[in-house]
Amino acid sequence: MVTPTLGEFEQLVLLAVLRLEDDAYGATVRREIETRTKRSLGISAVYTTLERLEQKGLVRSWTGDPTPERGGRRRKYFALQPLGAHALKSAHDAYTGMVVGLEHHLKKLR
C-alpha cells in the first residue's frame, strides 16, 4: 500500500480529527486548529481539505442528528481511517527524523 504524502494543512486537520475523537466536525476541527496554531481559518478551507482527505480514503464521514443550537441543522462528523493514521504517522516520523539534532538551533530561531 502506497502511503499518501500530506500537505501541511492536511496534517493539521488530521491531527485535529485525531485529538477530537468522537467530536470531530467542521466547527470543532477549525476551533482546535485556530487555538493551537494561533491561525485564523475559514470554515470552507476546513471542509475543502476534509473533502480531499475523504476522497483519498484518509478519513470517513457520517451525518449526526439535527441540533437546536444549529437551527435544526445536522453535523457532519469525521474520523481517521487506518490509511489516514498511517499517513499521519509517516509524516510525523519524517518530520521528527529531520528535526533530530536540530532542537537547539530551532529554539534559537525566531
Next chain:
Amino acid sequence: MNRLLLFLIEHATPACDREYVVGDVVERFEQVRTSDGPAAARAWLRSEAARVLGQAIAHRAAVRTRSTTIREDKDGALFSFLEDVRHACRALGRAPGFAVIAIATLGLGIGVNTAMFAVVNGVLLKPLPLADADRLMIVHLLARDSASAPPSEDVWSFPKFQAFLAAQQVYDDAGLFIGIPASLGGDEAAPEPIHTEVVTSSYHRTLGAHPILGRAFTPEETDRAGARPLVMLSHALWARRFGSDAGVLGRSIPIDDVPHTIVGVLAPGFRGLSGEADAWVPLASRWPESLTVLGWHSYYLVARRRAGVPEEAARASVGILGAQIQAAETGSLPGSTPGALARSLDASRADVDVRRASLMLLGAVGFVLLIACVNLTNLVATRVLARRRDVALRLAIGATRFRIVRQFAADGLVLGLGGAVTGVMLSVFLLRASAWLLPEASVFFRTSIAPGVARMSGTEGLTRIGASMVGLDLATLLFAAGATMLAALVIAVVPAWRTSSWQPADALRAGMRSASARGFGALGARSVLVTVQVALALVLLSGAGLMIRSAMRLHATDIGVRPDHVVTLGISLSTRLYAGQKSVAFFDQLIDRVRALPGVESASVANCLPVSGGCSNTEMWELPKRSGASDGMPVGVFWAGPDYFPMLGIRLTAGRGFSRDDVAGRPKVVLISEAAARRLSPNSSPLGKIVSVGQGRFQDGAEIVGIVSDVRYRAIEEAPRPAVYLPVAQSPRAAMRLFVRAQGDAASLAPAITREVRAIDPSLALPAFKTLEAQIDDATWRTRVAAWLLSALAALAALLTAIGIFGVMAQVVLQRTGEIGIRVALGAERRDVLSLVLGRAALITVAGLITGTVAALALTRLISTFLYQTAPYDPLTFASVAGVLGAVALLACYIPARRATRVDPVIALKGS
C-alpha cells in the same frame, strides 16, 4: 444575525456541504456572541463570509472531483456560471484547432478595429489639449482674385487684426500666429534647425497655455515697434538644449543670428497650433515692418468665443466685420467683398479628406469584424452540431433550457475574451507599425474651412498628423470592449437560439446518427451567412481595387521632372548678412564647390520642390497693358538657376534657357511654362513679348526668352498651372533650394554637401536632405497608404471568406456523405458528384457576388474623392475583383469537393 451574510455563505458553499457549513457558522456565531458580545459576533460573521467567498471556487473544485454523476444544478447563479466558464475553457482546451482559429479570427477582427478606432480617436475625436477648446475658433479673411473668381482664404495682417479686435464683440480674446523655420545657434554645437511661431502676446492667453517657468510676452513686447527680441521655449527644447535648467531665464540665445532673451518656458506637450513649435518669438521684434503694413498678410488668427455666444452668431458677426475690414482697404462697398470666415478649431483640425479617409477605413475594418463574426458563428454552429448528443443528454436528464443557453453564452464569452486579448495585442503592434505608415514630418492637414472656398496655397494647417497623435487610451479600450461584447453576443446567440427548440428525443436520435441534413435548418441559414460574407468581401475588394488603380495611375503620372538620383536641401540665408547680390554670390560659390565633388553630375538652385503644394503665386501681364484688359493671368512664380532645367529633365520647347549672362544689370528675362504660353498667346509665339510679373521686382517688365515643359508643383493629382521662372541672378532670394544630381546614390552625397556648405558659412543651420523620389513618395502618401490599408483589409476579408466557404462546404459534404454514397452506388459519375457540390458552392458565391456588386456600386461613391483618373464604377476593377473572389471561393471548395468524389459508397452507406 445578518441574514444577507448567511445567505451569501450558504450560496457560496457547494450544495452537498451547505447544511454542515451553515450549521457550523451558526453554532460558532452563538458561541462568540455569548463570550464576546453581539458586536464581536457580527464582526466575526463578516470576516467569515469573506473567507467563505474567497474559498468558494476551491471548495467547489474539491467537491466536483468526487461527484461523477450529473447533478441537477441547485447552486447559486453566479457560481454556476463561473463553472460554465470553466467548462467552456476545458472544452476549448480539448479542441485546440477550433480554439486557435476562432480566437485568431476574432483577434484579427477586434485588433484592426481597435487600431483604426485609435487613429480616428486621435485624429478626429479626442478633445484638443487646450483649455475650453470648444470655444476656440480659427478666423480667415476671404479674398477674391477677380470679380468672377470664387473667394479664397487669406491670412491676416497685423493692422487688419487690430481693426478686427477693436470692432468685434463676440470673442474674449484673439491672437495671431505663424509657424516659420529658424536656426538656433549658441554653444559650440552646430546651429540647430528649429520651428518657431511668430505670435502676438494674446496668442498664448487665447489658447490658455501658460508658462510653467518665467512669464508670457506682454503687449508692449509683441505689438509695438522697437521691442527687443525675446523668446519663450517649449518644454521639449528647454529639456533638450538646456537640461531643464531653471536658470535659463534672462539668458540670451541666437535665433537666426539675432540674440533673443529667454523669458519663459511652456508646459510639456504644448507645441502651438502649428503642432511643431520649439519656440515662440514676438511679432514686433521678428517683423517690425508688418506692424504697420495693411497688406502684409502673414498671420493666422485664433480667437476664443465668449461664453454664451453661439458659434453661429460668432460666424455671422465675423462675416460682416471681415467685409468691412476688406472694404476699408480697397475703398469699395462692404457688400462687394467676401468678408471673413470663422470655424471652430475642433472642426477644422482635420482635413476633410483625412476625416473621410479615417471614416472610410473605420467602415472597412467594421466589415472585417462582421466577416469574422459570421465565420465564428458558422464555426460555432458546426461545433453545436458536434455537441448535439451532449446537449441532448443533458436535456434528457432534466437540464433546463436556460442552463444550456447559459453554457453557450459562456462559450461566447470565453472566445470573446480570448479574441479581445489577442486583438488588443495586435492593435498595439499595428499602432507601432503605423509610425512607419504615417510620416511624422511631412504631412500637414490642409484645411479648407468652408465648402466652395479655395484653400490657401502652400499654407500649413493646424495640426500635423503623425503616429504620436495615436495611441491606446481609455476610449479605445472601451471601444475594444464594446466590439468584444458584440462579437460574443453574435457567437452565443445563434447556437443558443438553434438548440433551444431541440426536443431531447429528436436530438438524441439525430445525435446517435451523427450525420443528418435534417433538424438543423438544412444549412440554409449558414449558406445565407456565407453569401453575406462574399458580398462584404466584394465591397472591400472593390474599394481596394479602385484605390490600387488610382495609386497606379498616380505613379504613372508624369510630373514633369526626372526625380531619380536627385537630392535637395533647403538653405535659408540670413537676410541681414546676405542682402541682395551677396546671396547670389553665395549660391554661385556653393554650386561650383558641389559640382566639383566626386559623384556629382550637376547642381543648381531653385526655390520650389515639385509636388509640394506649390510655392508663390502672383499675376502676370503682357506689357504694354492693353486698355480695357481684364486682370492679369494668375501664375505660379519660381526662381531658378541656369542649370535647373536640363538637370531635372525639364525640356526647353522654344527659345533659349537662362544663361550665365542673365545677371543683374542685363535686360531682365523670364521663362514661361507651356501652360502659361498657351494662356498668354494661344495663336502666336510668346517669345520676345515683354511681361510684368507681380513679384521679385519684375513688375517693370521682362522679356520672355524661352518656353519650358510643364511641371506639377502643387500636387500629382492637379494639372500643371501656368508658371513663370525668374533667373535667380536677376532676382536674388535668401531662401533657396540646392538640387544635386548624383551619378550614383544621391542620398550618400549628403555629408559631402554639408561639408561644402559649412566651409562657406559654418553658422548655417541645415535642415534635412530629401531626395526628389522621397518627395514624390510623400506627395502620393495619402492614396498609397489608403490603397495599402484597404488592400490589406480586403485580403484579410477574402481569406476569412475563403475559410467560411471552406467550412460550410466541408460540412455540406460531411452531412451528405450518405446521399453521395447512394448516388455513387446507383452509378453516379465522379463528374456528377463534383457538380453536386460545386453547384451548391457556385450558387452561394454568385449570390454573394451579385449582392456585393450592388452594395459596392452604392458604397464606392463615398471614396470617389480619393480616386485619381478612376471612376467609382470602373468596370475593369469590378470585373477583376469579382473574378478574384470567385476564384478564391472555388479554391476554397476544391478540397471538400474532392473529398466528396472519393466517398466510398460501402462505407458511406454503413455510416448512415
